[in-house]
Amino acid sequence: MYRGQPSSFRRSGFLGTFFLQTRSWPRTRCERRREGSDTRPSLARHTIRLGAHCYPSYRLSSMTSKQTPPAIRKASRPATRKWTVLAFAAPLVYAFCSSERVLGLLPQPVQSLVQDVTSSLDFSSLGVEIPRCPAQPDARNVGPDWMPAEDPAYKARAIDRLSGAIQIPTETFDDYGTPFTDARFDKFAAFHVYLETAFPRVFRVLRVEKPQKYGLLITYAGTRGRAALGAAALKPVVLMAHQDVVPVDPDSIGDWEQPPFSGKVDAAGWLWGRGAIDCKNTLIGILAAFEQLLEEGFVPERDIVLSSSFDEEIGGTRGAIYIARTLEERYGRDGVALIVDEGFGGIVDVFGRRFAMFAVAEKGAVSLRLEVNSPGGHSSVPPKHTSIGILAKMISALEDHADRPALRLGSPKVGELQCYAEHGEMGALFKRSIQTPILWPSVAKKLAKLDKLSEASLHTTQAVDLIHGGVKLNALPESASASINYRIEYTSSVSATIEHASAIVEPIAKRFGLVFDKLGSHSHVTQSVARLSIVDHSAYEPAPITKTEGPTWDLIAGTAKHIWPGAIAGPTGMMANTDTKHSWNLTSNIYRFVPATIHQVKGFHTINEAVHVDAHLSSIRFFYKLIRNTEGWPMW
Ligand SMILES: [Zn+2]
Numbered sequence: 212m213y214r215g216q217p218s219s220f221r222r223s224g225f226l227g228t229f230f231l232q233t234r235s236w237p238r239t240r241c242e243r244r245r246e247g248s249d250t251r252p253s254l255a256r257h258t259i260r261l262g263a264h265c266y267p268s269y270r271l272s273s274m275t276s277k278q279t280p281p282a283i284r285k286a287s288r289p290a291t292r293k294w295t296v297l298a299f300a301a302p303l304v305y306a307f308c309s310s311e312r313v314l315g316l317l318p319q320p321v322q323s324l325v326q327d328v329t330s331s332l333d334f335s336s337l338g339v340e341i342p343r344c345p346a347q348p349d350a351r352n353v354g355p356d357w358m359p360a361e362d363p364a365y366k367a368r369a370i371d372r373l374s375g376a377i378q379i380p381t382e383t384f385d386d387y388g389t390p391f392t393d394a395r396f397d398k399f400a401a402f403h404v405y406l407e408t409a410f411p412r413v414f415r416v417l418r419v420e421k422p423q424k425y426g427l428l429i430t431y432a433g434t435r436g437r438a439a440l441g442a443a444a445l446k447p448v449v450l451m452a453h454q455d456v457v458p459v460d461p462d463s464i465g466d467w468e469q470p471p472f473s474g475k476v477d478a479a480g481w482l483w484g485r486g487a488i489d490c491k492n493t494l495i496g497i498l499a500a501f502e503q504l505l506e507e508g509f510v511p512e513r514d515i516v517l518s519s520s521f522d523e524e525i526g527g528t529r530g531a532i533y534i535a536r537t538l539e540e541r542y543g544r545d546g547v548a549l550i551v552d553e554g555f556g557g558i559v560d561v562f563g564r565r566f567a568m569f570a571v572a573e574k575g576a577v578s579l580r581l582e583v584n585s586p587g588g589h590s591s592v593p594p595k596h597t598s599i600g601i602l603a604k605m606i607s608a609l610e611d612h613a614d615r616p617a618l619r620l621g622s623p624k625v626g627e628l629q630c631y632a633e634h635g636e637m638g639a640l641f642k643r644s645i646q647t648p649i650l651w652p653s654v655a656k657k658l659a660k661l662d663k664l665s666e667a668s669l670h671t672t673q674a675v676d677l678i679h680g681g682v683k684l685n686a687l688p689e690s691a692s693a694s695i696n697y698r699i700e701y702t703s704s705v706s707a708t709i710e711h712a713s714a715i716v717e718p719i720a721k722r723f724g725l726v727f728d729k730l731g732s733h734s735h736v737t738q739s740v741a742r743l744s745i746v747d748h749s750a751y752e753p754a755p756i757t758k759t760e761g762p763t764w765d766l767i768a769g770t771a772k773h774i775w776p777g778a779i780a781g782p783t784g785m786m787a788n789t790d791t792k793h794s795w796n797l798t799s800n801i802y803r804f805v806p807a808t809i810h811q812v813k814g815f816h817t818i819n820e821a822v823h824v825d826a827h828l829s830s831i832r833f834f835y836k837l838i839r840n841t842e843g844w845p846m847w
Contacts (some may be wrong), residue, residue: 213536215386224295239368239577256809257343258346265266270327273622273649287742303434316452321505341629342692344626344632345626345760345764345768345782348772349769349772350772351765351773352840353842354509355507356836359831366828369828370827373492373827374482374484375405376405376486376491377473377485377487378473378619379405380456381455381484382485385524390423411496412502413501417432417505417527419782422537423521423534424535426530427517428517428518429498429516430518431511431515431517432613433445433447433512433513445513446548446846447513447515447542447546447547447548448515448548448549448550448837449518449538449547449794451520451552452493452496452497452519452553453494453520453522453523453553453790454491454519455491455520455523456485456489457521457714463818466481467483469483469484471483471484471818472484476824478486480824483822485823488807488814488820489553489821492759492812492822492830493805493830496806497566503831504835512841517648520790523789527790531598531793534793535796540606544796547795548800549801550797551626551837552790552801553785554569555787557806558572558775558808558809561631564629565632565779566634566773566781567768567804568627568630568773568780568783569768569783570623570785571756571757571783574784574786575697575704575708576785577705577750578694578696579708579743579746580692582601582692582741583598583690583692583740584689584739585597585725586739588686591684596723598680598688601719601720601723602680602693605719606695609675609688609712609715614654615670616659616669617670618655619656619701621702623701623783626781628645628654629646629781632645636796643655647792653697667786671703677692678691679691679693699752704753709729716741717729722739725740728742728752751788751792762846763846764780766844766846769803770833771833774829785803807829807830828831
């Protein structure tokens with residue numbers, strides 16, 4: 212039986228058959244003709260066919276080249292060679308032909324033919340499961356449909372409230388102590404007074420707690436919530452938004468189009484100021500939704516909780532972590548139905564289509580310290596390489612072998628691209644490349660060239676940020692150290708990052724006769740040692756990846772599809788971290804999302820931060836509708 216029989220071709224697809232056939236390549240046509248009768252398989256491998264006759268190749272090879280006619284010489288080459296060449300050439304030709312640039316040069320009929328061939332590829336036979344864009348839930352619209360943008364009086368009030376919030380500078384700095392010991396946190400007391408004035412019903416009617424003095428935990432109690440049913444309550448929905456903002460660099464104030472704490476609204480509808488988008492738009496949006504729902508007399512079914520820290524921009528260890536603990540004590544591990552926080556997700560108009568992208572993952576992080584200790588001495592009698600020189604070689608090697616941008620199975624970036632490919636308008640060949648894993652390296656290359664943000668989303672980034680070494684010009688440095696910050700790719704881990712760095716650094720240490728102390732493995736060695744250690748409190752695993760299916764996805768994606776009709780909901784990833792990194796115990800359903808079109812927000816963490824008033828109104832409407840949509844939501 213011919214191993215690559217037609218039926219298996221159909222079943223396995225082109226590449227599957229490709230591999231199946233390689234197993235049968237050594238069998239010549241003659242051998243197949245005599246299937247069953249040949250008792251000398253080793254000789255049969257070299258049997259060739261000329262016209263109607265078969266010749267054992269050992270006879271042919273015993274002839275001199277003059278005795279062998281050219282036709283026989285040609286035919287006597289083992290058939291395997293032809294197939295071997297094909298085996299190597301086919302993928303190259305395929306990759307070459309699939310390149311958009313090459314195909315663009317070909318006539319349309321040839322392009323179509325190549326597309327037809329590539330679309331027939333079936334990777335399931337290779338065990339490669341290509342992720343798809345998530346199933347699209349129906350738009351969800353429970354209860355009244357409130358349109359704040361259509362009420363001019365409300366619109367003016369909403370703008371005023373956000374502008375007022377921006378005018379209170381709630382900057383936080385890394386050297387702050389705790390809210391109980393550092394008076395610099397007291398600016399949040401003034402901010403709370405402002406919020407109480409702007410949202411009187413919220414602060415009068417709802418349960419307001421202030422964990423760690425300036426945290427805000429505001430519970431909109433449900434009829435089937437914790438207070439009503441105790442342990443039998445429905446799991447709450449937690450909406451997160453922090454109160455603090457990143458500092459404005461005093462040297463950059465002149466570069467702002469409007470003063471950073473002016474909260475000014477310009478004629479084009481932009482509302483300017485630090486915190487406009489990160490993250491007072493969200494905080495004020497949630498409070499505005501609460502205020503409106505209270506005004507309408509709405510009582511939710513389950514508890515809806517606003518969780519607001521005052522230290523997100525400085526790590527969350529003074530406030531956010533305690534708020535998360537309070538929620539865990541109250542609702543239990545995995546006791547929350549859904550968390551929505553700020554994020555890089557939002558409404559994007561790309562590839563001729565509107566997408567609602569929810570960040571379902573966050574990169575991890577770790578900072579490693581690399582220290583080289585070698586004998587000191589007088590500079591007049593130096594070794595060939597001092598501690599600083601050896602450290603420099605290590606840093607150089609780390610940078611030369613950094614993780615490369617790639618599309619990895621399991622990364623939310625893959626899901627995001629599948630959504631663009633399935634629903635967007637793009638060149639058929641780029642679309643096919645996104646849907647064909649063996650072409651992902653070229654897709655990743657293309658994406659990495661777009662901009663630094665796109666590149667950073669595709670790999671573990673590495674930045675050598677600190678270096679110390681030496682004390683005096685005439686003394687050899689006994690010690691030199693560098694600290695390197697890593698932002699870990701979604702599908703990787705802290706340990707994989709450490710292993711990668713160790714594998715690069717250890718051979719260099721050995722080459723220079725140093726003991727390699729990996730995370731304290733040789734901590735007793737004090738001389739001639741290279742140490743790799745983790746900077747305290749710097750290690751965070753990448754966040755667990757939130758699913759894009761099931762009731763939680765249906766609720767959040769369905770709400771977005773109602774607010775932005777026609778939008779395709781999909782996953783994306785966050786390069787930075789949010790307060791949700793303290794909340795993994797609460798739920799596996801964490802989405803990071805700015806409820807606004809991304810072209811209506813700008814200046815995250817930099818000059819000219821601004822949000823368009825339409826974006827702020829869409830944020831208010833989104834939170835209002837999300838809360839309304841929890842009515843009758845089939846989720847315990
Ligand atoms: Zn933020």
